[in-house]
Amino acid sequence: MDIAAASAPEFSIDEEQRNLIEEFSFFDDWTERYEYLIDLGRKLPQFPSEHQIDEFKLKGCQSQVWLTGQSIEGRLVFRAISDAAIVSGLIALLLRVFSNRTAKEILDVDLKFLDEIGLDTHLSPTRKNGLNSMIQAILNRAQGELKKEEDQV
Numbered sequence: 001m002d003i004a005a006a007s008a009p010e011f012s013i014d015e016e017q018r019n020l021i022e023e024f025s026f027f028d029d030w031t032e033r034y035e036y037l038i039d040l041g042r043k044l045p046q047f048p049s050e051h052q053i054d055e056f057k058l059k060g061c062q063s064q065v066w067l068t069g070q071s072i073e074g075r076l077v078f079r080a081i082s083d084a085a086i087v088s089g090l091i092a093l094l095l096r097v098f099s100n101r102t103a104k105e106i107l108d109v110d111l112k113f114l115d116e117i118g119l120d121t122h123l124s125p126t127r128k129n130g131l132n133s134m135i136q137a138i139l140n141r142a143q144g145e146l147k148k149e150e151d152q153v
Helices: 015-025 032-041 085-098 103-107 127-150
Strands: 065-072 073-080
Touching: 015 032, 015 085, 065 085, 065 127, 073 085, 073 127, 085 103, 085 127, 103 127
Parallel strands: none
Antiparallel strands: 065 073
């Protein structure tokens, strides 16, 4: 994988969640929030085409979603892409919160920003399922990494 060395994020997970809540609070209606979400998705880093294969494709998403995670210097660095604009925006949110974190940080998270910005009530049931699949894949990867670390001790 061609990911540069991981470094500690500028903000803690809780701070990043507060930042996202604040960013979304600037918008008066959900049309503007969706536009912002789509814009965030457009800014995702390039996802290598060689990783757009079944091995990295998430199940449970209506859209096509590919997710990779790599442990670099004790931190999990995630990359993802979707063929759907809103889903790409959801990916961008999740990467801001979860990528470049230790497995323990990821597993200890109290994921509250999604409810607080209102995504829970403004996503279709299929999008919610896809979002939950993405979150579960990230948590599973972190759990696997933590187990690997424990086995090495």
